[in-house]
Amino acid sequence: MQLKEPSPIPPNPPRWEPSADPASIPVPGLDTSAPVNDQIDQIEQLITLKLQDIDANFSKMQQVLSSRILPAFKRYSVATQPVREASKFWNSFYEQAAQVRIPTSDDYSSMYGQQEPEVTANLESEASTSHFDPNQTPSESSFLPGQAAVSSTPATTSRHRSQNPHDSFTTQGSDPSWTASLESPLVRLDRELQDFARDDQQSLTGESTFDDTANQTIHASPDKGKSREPSLRQNVLRQAVSPLKFRPKPKTPLRNPYIPRGMAPKEWSGVVDLRAPQTPLQENNDDDDDDDDLYMLPPGMSPPVTMALPTLGRTPRKEAAARIGRDLVGDAARSRYPPPRIGGGESSVSTAPTPPSLSRYARQGTASASESASISGMDSLMRRVEASGYQYAQEESSAMPMPIPEYDPRNASMESMSSDEDEDELVHNTAHPSAAFLLASRQRGRHDDDSFGSSSSGESADDDDDVGAEAVHPFARAGEAFDDSFDDDDGDVGAQEEQTLFGVPPAQRESAGGPGRIRMLGDDLMLDTGVIGQQLDRVEQSPTPWGGGQRHGSS
Amino acid sequence: MENPHAERQAVLLERIVKNADKCTELILELNHCVEEIIRANLPVKIAADLATKYRKNVQYNLEATREESRPEDAGTF
Numbered sequence: 001m002q003l004k005e006p007s008p009i010p011p012n013p014p015r016w017e018p019s020a021d022p023a024s025i026p027v028p029g030l031d032t033s034a035p036v037n038d039q040i041d042q043i044e045q046l047i048t049l050k051l052q053d054i055d056a057n058f059s060k061m062q063q064v065l066s067s068r069i070l071p072a073f074k075r076y077s078v079a080t081q082p083v084r085e086a087s088k089f090w091n092s093f094y095e096q097a098a099q100v101r102i103p104t105s106d107d108y109s110s111m112y113g114q115q116e117p118e119v120t121a122n123l124e125s126e127a128s129t130s131h132f133d134p135n136q137t138p139s140e141s142s143f144l145p146g147q148a149a150v151s152s153t154p155a156t157t158s159r160h161r162s163q164n165p166h167d168s169f170t171t172q173g174s175d176p177s178w179t180a181s182l183e184s185p186l187v188r189l190d191r192e193l194q195d196f197a198r199d200d201q202q203s204l205t206g207e208s209t210f211d212d213t214a215n216q217t218i219h220a221s222p223d224k225g226k227s228r229e230p231s232l233r234q235n236v237l238r239q240a241v242s243p244l245k246f247r248p249k250p251k252t253p254l255r256n257p258y259i260p261r262g263m264a265p266k267e268w269s270g271v272v273d274l275r276a277p278q279t280p281l282q283e284n285n286d287d288d289d290d291d292d293d294l295y296m297l298p299p300g301m302s303p304p305v306t307m308a309l310p311t312l313g314r315t316p317r318k319e320a321a322a323r324i325g326r327d328l329v330g331d332a333a334r335s336r337y338p339p340p341r342i343g344g345g346e347s348s349v350s351t352a353p354t355p356p357s358l359s360r361y362a363r364q365g366t367a368s369a370s371e372s373a374s375i376s377g378m379d380s381l382m383r384r385v386e387a388s389g390y391q392y393a394q395e396e397s398s399a400m401p402m403p404i405p406e407y408d409p410r411n412a413s414m415e416s417m418s419s420d421e422d423e424d425e426l427v428h429n430t431a432h433p434s435a436a437f438l439l440a441s442r443q444r445g446r447h448d449d450d451s452f453g454s455s456s457s458g459e460s461a462d463d464d465d466d467v468g469a470e471a472v473h474p475f476a477r478a479g480e481a482f483d484d485s486f487d488d489d490d491g492d493v494g495a496q497e498e499q500t501l502f503g504v505p506p507a508q509r510e511s512a513g514g515p516g517r518i519r520m521l522g523d524d525l526m527l528d529t530g531v532i533g534q535q536l537d538r539v540e541q542s543p544t545p546w547g548g549g550q551r552h553g554s555s
Numbered sequence: 556m557e558n559p560h561a562e563r564q565a566v567l568l569e570r571i572v573k574n575a576d577k578c579t580e581l582i583l584e585l586n587h588c589v590e591e592i593i594r595a596n597l598p599v600k601i602a603a604d605l606a607t608k609y610r611k612n613v614q615y616n617l618e619a620t621r622e623e624s625r626p627e628d629a630g631t632f
C-alpha cells in the first residue's frame with residue numbers, strides 16, 4: 001500500500017473582525033468602486049461561492065474518511081491480530097516466570113504498583129531491588145518482605161513508581177482483602193524464594209549494608225540458584241498456559257556423554273579431551289551394544305555438531321514444512337508400529353509453551369506431538385529392520401524389493417557417507433537401513449518408478465547434498481499415507497493432480513492425498529520457493545505477521 | 556430581490572449541514588475504532604513492558620555477577 005505525501009494545506013485566510021461600521025469591513029474580491037447594489041450582488045455571489053466551497057470541503061472530508069481512513073484502521077486492526085496472539089503467549093510466559101498476575105484492565109493497577117517491587121525483588125534476585133526501589137532503605141527488611149508479595153503489574157511500575165516510591169513495603173501488613181484471593185495460586189513460589197533468601201541471609205554474616213548483602217546474595221545465589229531454578233522452571237513448565245501447540249522437548253540424554261566418567265557435572269570445564277583413552281563413545285559400548293555400535297563415531301572423530309549446518313536455507317517456514325513432512329512420515333510409520341518410549345520423555349508431549357511463531361505450522365499438519373513419536377517410531381522400525389535381518393523390510397517395502405540384497409555392501413559405504421551428517425541423528429544414522437535402502441536404490445537407478453532417494457527423512461534444508469529432490473521417504477510404501485512424488489520423478493511439471501508447479505502445500509496435500517501417495521523428499525524445499533507462496537494463500541501461515549507470507553518469494 | 560441568492564444559498568446550506576452530519580458520524584466511528592485498537596493493543600504494550608523489565612533485570616544481574624566472579628565475557632540479552 002502506498003502512502004503518498006499529503007499536499008500542504010493552504011493556510012486559512014485571515015478572519016474578519018466584526019465591526020460596527022459595515023463600511024470598514026474589507027471584503028476581498030469586492031469591487032469597491034461599483035454602485036452599492038452591485039456590491040450587494042457581488043457580496044451575495046461571494047457568499048454563495050463560499051458556501052459552495054464549504055459544502056465541497058465537507059463532502060470531500062466525508063469521502064476521504066469513509067473510503068480511506070476507516071478501512072485503513074480496520075485493516076490495521078485485522079493485521080495486528082497475530083501480534084495480539086503473540087502477546088497473549090508472552091504475557092502468560094512472563095506471568096508464569098514471575099508468578100505475577102497481569103490485569104487486563106487498569107482497575108487494580110494502583111494497588112499493584114505498590115506491591116510490584118516486592119515481587120520482582122523476590123524473583124529476580126535480591127540485588128535487583130535497588131533497581132526498582134532506589135529510594136528504599138537498604139536493609140534486611142528489603143529482602144524479606146514478610147508478607148508474601150501480592151500479584152502486581154510490572155507493566156505499571158513505571159507508571160506508579162513515581163507515585164508510590166515508599167509504599168512498597170509499608171503495605172505489607174495491610175494487604176487488601178482481595179489479595180487473599182489472588183495470593184494462593186501465586187505466592188507459593190514467592191515463599192520459596194523468600195525462604196531461600198532468608199537462608200541466604202542467615203548463612204552469611206549479617207551485614208546491613210546493601211552492597212555487601214547484594215554481593216553475598218550474589219555469592220549465594222549461584223549455589224542456591226540451582227535449587228531455586230527448578231522450582232521456577234518446574235512451575236513454568238507445569239503451569240505454563242499456552243493456547244498454542246506444544247513443542248517437543250530437546251532430546252538430550254540424561255547424562256552428558258562427554259563428561260569423563262568419574263567427574264561430577266559441576267566440575268566439568270566443558271573441554272573434551274579427544275586423546276583421552278576413554279572417549280564417551282567408547283564408554284557407551286558397554287551400555288548399548290546393538291544400536292550404538294553402529295551409531296558410534298569413527299575413533300578420533302570429533303562429535304558432530306548439531307548446529308553446524310548453515311542455516312541459510314532454513315526458515316521457520318521450511319522447518320515447519322519439514323516438520324509437517326516428518327509428521328506425515330511418522331503417521332505412516334506409527335500406523336505400523338506403535339512408538340516406544342525413549343528415555344521416558346522422548347515421545348511425550350513437551351509441556352513447554354510454544355512460541356507463537358511456530359504454532360501455525362503445528363496446527364496445520366498432524367499434531368507436532370507426533371513428531372517425536374514419529375521419530376521414535378522410525379527408530380523402532382529401524383531397529384527391527386536391522387535386527388530381523390531385513391525381513392521386515394521385505395515385508396513392508398513391497399514396492400522396493402531390490403535394495404534389500406544389496407544392503408550389506410551398501411552398508412559399509414553408508415557408514416562413511418553419513419558420518420558427516422549432523423542433525424537428527426536418529427534419522428540420519430549410519431545404521432539406518434532406510435538410508436541403505438535409499439542409497440542402494442539410488443545406485444541401482446534413479447529412473448525407478450518408485451524413485452527412491454538417498455536421504456532418509458523429510459529434513460528439507462539439510463538434504464541439499466546428494467539427494468537433490470529425489471524420491472521418497474525410506475519407509476514409503478504404496479498403500480501408506482504418503483504423497484506422490486513430484487515433478488522430478490516424472491520430469492514434467494504437471495505431475496499428477498497437483499495444482500501448482502511443485503505441488504500442493506502440506507496442509508492441502510495432507511487433506512487431498514490419501515494412501516498410496518508417495519512424497520518427495522525435497523518437496524518442502526521446493527514448496528517454500530516463492531512460486532508456491534504466490535499461488536497459495538499462505539499469508540496466515542507465516543510466522544511473521546507482516547512480511548513472511550507476502551509474494552516476495554524467498555523466505 | 557435577493558431571493559435567487561437566498562434560495563441558492565439555502566440549498567447549499569442544506570447540503571453543508573448534511574455533509575457535516577455525515578462527517579461527524581464518521582469521525583465518531585473512527586474514534587470508536589481507535590479506542591478498540593488501543594484496548595486491543597494493551598496486552599501488547601504489557602508484553603513489551605515486561606520484556607523491557609526482564610531485559611533490564613537480566614542486564615543488571617549479569618553485570619553484578621560479572622563483577623563478582625570475573626570481568627570477562629559479558630552476557631548479552
